[in-house]
Amino acid sequence: MESSTGVGGQSLSGERRFELLVNSVRDYAIYMLDAHGVVTSWNPGAQRFKGYAAAEIIGQHFSRFYTENDQQAGVPQRALTIALTEGKFEAEGWRVRKDGTRFWAHVLIDPIRDDGGNLVGFAKVTRDITERKQAQEALRQSEARFRLLVQGVIDYAIFMLDTTGHVTNWNAGAQRMKGYAAEEIIGEHFSRFYTDEDRAVGMPMQGLRTAEQTGKFETEGWRLRKDGTRFWASVVIDAIRDTNGNLIGFAKVTRDITERKKAQEALEETRAALFQAQKMEAVGQLTGGIAHDFNNLLQAIGGSLETIERRLAAGRGDIEPYVTAARTSIDRATALTRRLLAFARRQPLKPERTDLKALVDELRDLIERSVGEAVRVETRLAPELWPIWADANQVEAALLNLAINARDAMPDGGRLTVRGANTHLDEAAVALEAGMQPGNYVLLDVADTGTGMPPEVLARAFEPFFTTKPVGQGTGLGLSQIYGFVRQSGGCVRIDSAVGQGTSVKLYLPRHQGAEKAEPTPEKAPDQPPPPVTGTVLVVEDEAIVRMLLVEALREQGSTVLEAEDGNAALTILASPTGIDLLVTDIGLPGISGQQIAETARSMRPELKVLFLTGYAGNAATDKEALGPRTRLLSKPIAIDQFIAQVHAMLGNG
Template sequence: MIAEDTALKSANRFDASLTQDGRYRLLIEAVTDYAIYMLDPDGRVTSWNPGAQRFKGYTASEIIGRHFSEFYVEEDRKSGLPARALATSAREGKFESEGWRIRKDGSRFWAHVVIDPIRSPDGQLVGFAKITRDLTERRAAEQRLKQNEEQFRLLVQGVTDYALYMLDPQGRVNSWNLGAERIKQYRADEIIGQHFSKFYTENDRQKGDPQNALDTARREGRFEKEGWRVRKDGTQFWASVIIDAIRDETGVLIGFAKITRDITERRETQKALDQTREALAHSQKMDAIGQLTGGIAHDFNNLLMVILGSLELVGRRLPDDERIATLISNATQAAQRGAALTQRMLAFARRQDLDLRPVDVPDLVGGMTDLLQRSLGPSVSIETHFPPKLNFVHADANQLEMALLNLAVNARDAMPGGGNIVIAAREETVKGRSQGRLKAGRYVCLSVKDTGEGMDRATLRRAMEPFFTTKGVGRGTGLGLSMVHGMTEQSGGRFVLNSQKGEGTTAEIWLPVAKAAKAAERERTIRDGAPHTRPLVVLAVDDDGLVLMNTTVMLQDMGHTVFEATSGNQALDILRREQSVDLVITDHAMPKMTGVQLAAAIKAERPGLPIILATGYAELPAGEDAELPKLGKPFGQQELMQAVAAAMVN
C-alpha cells in the first residue's frame, strides 16, 4: 500500500504540473477509445484513464504501481521488447509500433502503441506518456479500420504532428499543445483566451463557418471537415479538422476537443495524381479513336482515289455535253470534299504525310493575315504579338496555316456579336518530360486567344474528339480541332486548350524549335504544270484491285505501258521476267510484303530502278527508307504525271 500511495502521489503531482487548472485531465478522461496513461522512468504505471480500464480490464487501484510489461505477450517480454520500447522513446523522442497485448483476463488484442518521453524543463527524463488503441476489429472490417485508425492517429501523433487543443463552450482556446504551436505558429501564451475563429480565412468567418462548426459538434457530438486555415504569419494550409463535444458526467457541455492536421502536401499529391490519371485516360481514349479513325480514312482514301481518277478519265472521254460535264463536276467536287475530310481524319490520327521543315512563324502569320481577315469578317479584329526574335519551328507550313485558319474560324463562331482575336507566340524550355508529354527541349508556343463565350468543362474535355461539334448540323464536321491536335502531335509538339464558360478560349500550339537549317535544298526539277516524259514501261503494284485498275488506266492514258501486280512477290516475278521495266509504282500498306520491303528487294536485284511509294498516310515506321519518293493517296492524273516525271529525272 505504501508503494502504491507513493506512486499515486507522484502521479498527482505530475498531472498537476501539466494540466494546471485541470482542463487537460478533462480532455484525457473524456477519451474512452484510447488507453492513455503515464509511466515513471522505470516503466511503472502512475496514471490510468477510463479508456485504459476498458481496454485492459484493470482498475486504477489494480494497476498503478505495477510494470507496464505485464501487458505484453510472453515472447515479447522474453525478447526484452518493453525495455527496448522505453529506451527507443527516450533516445529518439518517440516509440511507435503495433503488436499483440494482453488484457487482465488473459485474452489478446491487437494494439497500436505510442510512447512519448516526458521531460522536465531542464531536460531530465521524468516519465513516459503511453497511448494504446485496440485495433483488433481492423482485421475483420477494413472500413471500420480506416475510421478507427484515423481517429487513433489524430490523437496519438498529436504531440508533434497534430494540433490538439481544447475550446471553452464559446470557442475560446484554453489549452495548446506542441503540435498546435508547430502547425499554427502561435505560442500558448499568445493564443490561450482568444477565439479559435482567427484560424479561419476572412471569407469563412464572414460565412459563419466557425460558429456552424461548434453548433454541429454541440448538436451531433462531432464535426469533421477539410478546408483552408490561416497560420500566424498569414500563410494558408489545407487542414483536416475534427471537433468533439466534451461533456461532464451530468451531460453538460463544458467545451470542445479540437484536432487539426496539416494535409496540404497530401492534397496537392492527390490533386496531381488525379490530374495525371485524367490525362492518361484522355490520352488512351484519343489514341484508340485515332487508330480507328486512321484505319477508316486509309481505306476511304483508296475508294476516293478510284472515284476521282475514274471521274477524271470519264470526263476526258465523254463528248462535250454541258449537262454531263456539270454532273461530273458535282461528283468530283463531292469526292474532293471527301478527300479533304479524310485528310483531316488522318491529321487527327497523326498519319498524314507532313513536309516538316523550318518555318518562320511571324512571317507565316503575316502572310495569311489578309486571308484570315476576309474569312472572319469585319466584326472580328485580329492582333498579333510576337517577340523581336523568335526561332523557327519544325513544322509543315501548309498544315500550320490550315490549323491557324481552323482556330480563327472557331474563335469567330464563339463570338457571334464580334470580338477580338490575339495571335501571339513565345519561346519556352521544357525540362525533363512535361505533364503534357513534351520531350525536353526548346519550343515555340503559338496561341490563338478569343473573347468569346468559352466552353464548360464537359465540352472542353471532348473538344478534340473527331466529329464532336457544338455548331449544329451542317455547320461543321467536328474535325477542326482534332486535325490541329493530330498535326501538332505528329510534329513532335502539343496542342492545349484552355477555356472557361464566359471567359473566352485560348488555343496553344506547341511546336519544337527547328534545328539549324541545312544547306539550301536543291531546286525542284518538276514545277507545277504538266511535265512530259517519254513512254515508259511501268510496273504498278497494289493489293486493292480497284485502285490498281485506276492507276493502270491513268498511266496508259499518259502513253505508258503497264504491268500489274497485286503483291510484292508477284511484282518481283514480273521484274525478273521483264527487264524492260523503267519504273515501279507500289502501294505501301500491303499484306505479307509492304511497299518499303518490296523496294528494298528491288534495290538488291535492280539497283538504280526508280521506285515511287504510294501511301494513304504517313505510315512509314521510324528508320524506314525516307529517300523513296512518295505519292499521296488519293491522287489524280496530274499528281501521278508529276511524280513519274520527278522520279525519272532524279
C-alpha cells in the first residue's frame, strides 16, 4: 500500500490522502452511491450545497435530490442506466435542497467497478451553477427580446455585414425599405444598395474602412431599392469586435429620409423665395424715389448736352462745366443702378470682410429714397469703425428693411438715425444669447422717432409672418430675416421700443479678425493718352450707339476692328479665316448670348481672349470665380479710357 509521511511524522495511506482531498472540496458535492442509488459517502461540499449532514443522508436514495416531476418521470434511474451503458452520465437540471429550494446543477455520474469488473456503485459529482444559469437565461431572454425588437422595427433597416461587407442577417425594416426578402439578400454584398456613381468611386468600402478605423461611419446619400428606384438614406455603420478586439463584422442601420430631405429642400427654397420677395418688396418701396432721382439725373445730362450744342453752334468753347456736370450725373446714375441691382439679385450667402462705414455711405441714397422727404436721415458712424465679418448683401437688406419699417412708423415724418460704433461684449453681456461668444463687435443701430411698439408687439417682433401692417402691405418677414442673418453671422439683435418714444434696432455684428486691407485706389483715367492698341478686335453689341462708340474708340487707337450686332453675325465672322486677337461681347444679347458666343468661339479658336461687357451688377453667370483664363469682365457704363486700357492690357500683356 502506498504511504507517505503526514503531519507529526505519521504515515498516511493513499486512501486517507484521497479522503482528505475529497473532504476539502467545498465547491463540488462529491459522494458515492451503491449499485441501487443509495448514498454511501458525503463530503462537506455536498452538505453545503444540499443542506443535509452526512448522518441525515447516508443510506437514503439519491432520487430525493430530484424534483417531484423528475422523480415521477424516472429521471434518477435513467441517469444510472445511462452511466452503466455509456460509461458516464452528464447533464444539467433542477435539484432540490433539504429546505425545498431549488438550484440548477451540473451533474456527472460515473460507474465504479472492482478489479473483476463488477459494479460496486457510482461516483457522483454535482456543482451548483445557478448563477451561471441565471446569467445565461438573462442573456437568452435579452437576445430574444433584442431579436424581437430588431425584427419589430420597420422604419429602420437594421442588418449585419461580415468583415468583407456581405449581408449576414436582415430585419423586417430592411425588407420593407429595400424590397429584398432575407433569403434574397443574405450572402450578397451590401454595395448593391449603392448607386453606380458611388460604386465607381469606391464609396461602399470607404465606409467600411472608416468604420473599422474610427469605430463608426455616418453619412447621407442616395441608395437603391430592389426595383431600381432611389431613396435618400441616413446611414450609420458601426464596427463590431470580439472581446479580444478583433473585427468580426459591421452593424448597419439605414433610414429612409427622402421625405425629410424633400421637406428641407422645399423649406430652403421657400426661405430663399421669401427672402427674395422681401428684397423685392423693398425694391418696390424704392421705385417712386428712384424714378424721381433718375429723372433729375436725366434732366441734368440732357440739359448739359443741349447747352454744349448751343455753345458749340455759337462758336463758344467754354463747355467744360457742362461736360463735368454730365459726367457727374452719369457717375451718380451708375452708382445708384449698380447698388439697386446688387441688392435685388439672387445670390448665395457669402460672409466676407465688409467695410460697414463704406456700405452705409453708399447705401444712403437708397435709404433716403425709401423713406421719402418727410423723414430726415442722419448717419453717425465712428471714424475708425472696425470691418465686420458678414454677408454685405444681407447687411444692405437689413438696413433697407429697417428703414422702411421706420418710415411706416413715422407717417407724419421724423428722424431716422443710423449709428455705427465699436464695442466689446463680455461674458455677462452675451449670457442670454445662445452660442454667442464674448469679444469685439460692431454695433449698427437703426433708430426712429416713430410710434414705437407696445410690449405685446415687441415680444413677437421676431416671429416669422407676424406683422401689424394691413394685409398686402407687409410679409412679416423683415425682422425675422434680420434676426436669422445676424445670428448665423455670430451676432445678435436687440430691440428697444416704447409707445410714443420710437424704436431702436441694434445689430451686433462680429468684428473681422483678419489683417486689415488697404482700401483699393479708385480707377481713374490716365493723365497721358494710352499707347496704341494693335491687333484685331471683334466687337459684338446690339445697341448701335454703344457699338459705334466702342468701335470708333478702338480704331482711334490703331486697332483693326470687326463688328457684329448679334450672335449670328458674330459666329459667321468667327467661322471665317480672319485672324482675331480679342472678342469683346455684351453678355445680354438677344438670341444667342455673349457667353454662348464665347464658348463657340473658344471651340474654334482655343487661345482666343474674351472681354465680357455687362449691364448687370455682378452677373451671376460671370462671377469672378466663374471667369476662365484669358477672360475679363467690365460692367457698364464703362469709361472709354478704362475700356481702352483693359483692351490694351489683354492684347499686350494678357
